[in-house]
Amino acid sequence: xxxxxxxxxxxxxxxxxxxxxxxxxxxxxxxxxxxxxxxxxxxxxxxxxxxxxxxxxxxxxxxxxxxxxxxxxxxxxxxxxxxxxxxxxxxxxxxxxxxxxxxxxxxxxxx
Amino acid sequence: xxxxxxxxxxxxxxxxxxxxxxxxxxxxxxxxxxxxxxxxxxxxxxxxxxxxxxxxxxxxxxxxxxxxxxxxxxxxxxxxxxxxxxxxxxxxxxxxxxxxxxxxxxxxxxxxx
Numbered sequence: 715x716x717x718x719x720x721x722x723x724x725x726x727x728x729x730x731x732x733x734x735x736x737x738x739x740x741x742x743x744x745x746x747x748x749x750x751x752x753x754x755x756x757x758x759x760x761x762x763x764x765x766x767x768x769x770x771x772x773x774x775x776x777x778x779x780x781x782x783x784x785x786x787x788x789x790x791x792x793x794x795x796x797x798x799x800x801x802x803x804x805x806x807x808x809x810x811x812x813x814x815x816x817x818x819x820x821x822x823x824x825x
Numbered sequence: 826x827x828x829x830x831x832x833x834x835x836x837x838x839x840x841x842x843x844x845x846x847x848x849x850x851x852x853x854x855x856x857x858x859x860x861x862x863x864x865x866x867x868x869x870x871x872x873x874x875x876x877x878x879x880x881x882x883x884x885x886x887x888x889x890x891x892x893x894x895x896x897x898x899x900x901x902x903x904x905x906x907x908x909x910x911x912x913x914x915x916x917x918x919x920x921x922x923x924x925x926x927x928x929x930x931x932x933x934x935x936x937x938x
Contacts, residue, residue: 748926757915757929758868802867804927811856811881811922815867 718805720816728824733790735819737803740784746806747779747786748813753799762788793823828852829930831916837936840906846933848899848916856922857899859891860915862932868915874899875922906937 717740727733735749746765750758764770764777764786776789786805790797803816829850838844848857856875860868873881874893888910890902899916913932919925 746925750929757913757932760926760928763926806923806925811873811875812858812870813927817867 718803718814718816720801720803720819722817723820724822725819726822726824727793729793729795731793733793733797733821733823735788735790735801735803735821737786737788737805737816738784739786739803739805739814741805741807741814742781742784744781744784744805744807746813747777748804748806749775749777749788750802750804750815751797751799752802752818758802790821793821795823795825797821798823829916829918829928831914831930831933833933834931835934835936837938838903838906839938840908842906843902843904845903846901846914846916846935848901848930849897850918850928850930851897852918852920852928853896854918854920854928855896856919856925857893858917858919858927859889859899859901860917860929862913862915868929872901873922880922903935906935908937911935911937 749762752758762777764779770777774791778787800818802818804813806813859871862868871885872891892900915932916930917927919927
């Protein structure tokens, strides 16, 4: 059973701080990694994708991938109250037609 | 246009009703998905269509029947549902099914009475 694990939180950070969200996965052949943000009652919104080891930055968001450690993370710099949401990690394994979602981490940014 | 649309936004139906959920995308994507999401849980894959052919059915009960009339449209036909089927039903699309980013529609909130 291929698994994607996340700490359910809530992760509370003060406004302006860096929020660090972590995700581990069990399938060593996984090739594609995604972070989705989901506000309560809304659908998931893709915010980052990463395919190779290292860091990928987009605005205040940085995704980090370490395939050797089977670990992917999302950093949110200068966190804002509007970043308060559940963040879902999703992993696609090579040759498979679907992604496996983690259970999500709830982030709370305190003003 | 990077939008996936879904109708209706909300649906309330009885256990004997027949209804359909609709999904549309105009991004030229060749893969489309139906997910079911219960509160505080991640999306749960139901069906995958690849190039208008059903490629994955995650052992979904037959009271859910998917249909892909063309590359832009995806339907989910509902019949004789149970109250436990109440959930947010999400449609997504991706360029293809391998290692592709999936983009979600806003979802249909379904309540079965």
